[in-house]
Amino acid sequence: MNYPDGIIVALTILGLVGIGIYAIIVSRNLIKIVVGMQIMVKGVLLAFVLAGRVSGNIGLGQSLALTVIVVDTIVAVVALALTVQVHKRFGSLDPQALTTLRR
């Protein structure tokens, strides 16, 4: 991999993390927020692999990425289960419908 390829992958990482954060900030649907979180984690995974490749220690990058995949999957499972419960209890997936504070 030469230097421009590294820059392209790094820009992809920045784009994925940015799109994920944008979705988390702007979305008003709990499932869409989990989608945003997933996109952000994809960028982080790619960052681990790129860092491993650039530093010459791809094994360490892969092992850290594997840990992130495991944690991310568990977080997604629990978040989706909570989303289903929220929908059962409140009848809506809008996070603003969950607040008990008056606006």
Next chain:
Amino acid sequence: MLYALVGVGALGCAVAAVTSKRMLISAIWLALASALVALDMYLLGAPFIAVIELSVGAGLVTVLFVFAINLTGDEALPVANSVFKWLALTLILACSGITAYLVFPRSLLSPSNPETLPLLTIFWDLRRLDTWLQAFLIFAGALTVLGLFRSASHESAKKEE
């Protein structure tokens, strides 16, 4: 060139996943983005993690999303405030620009640590505690989901009584 194509494809799929009105379509775009990220990982020389990302990210997580959407319904999304949208976009672009300026040129120039260990040695010897913690985390997650559904079924049974 291939990196650019895969990167643009992954970013396009991610944007489509975020902007899509229907949740099911959004989940499919997310799976496509995941597959392209896995391809990028393979090109970077990490085939092991690419296969896991393809099977877990594009397979298992998509099935979970479809399952959750099936249970909650494909609800129409309320439209967010456009001023808020532009504010978030500006903030994220500014943060990305600052990160790119500070991180990219220095860290991508040349390999700094040529010492390479095999993945299995790192995973089972150097990070043994992490591996056990991951296994524990999987069980904890499974128990949490079971607990969530169990409490819900108890409440619905009480309501029926």
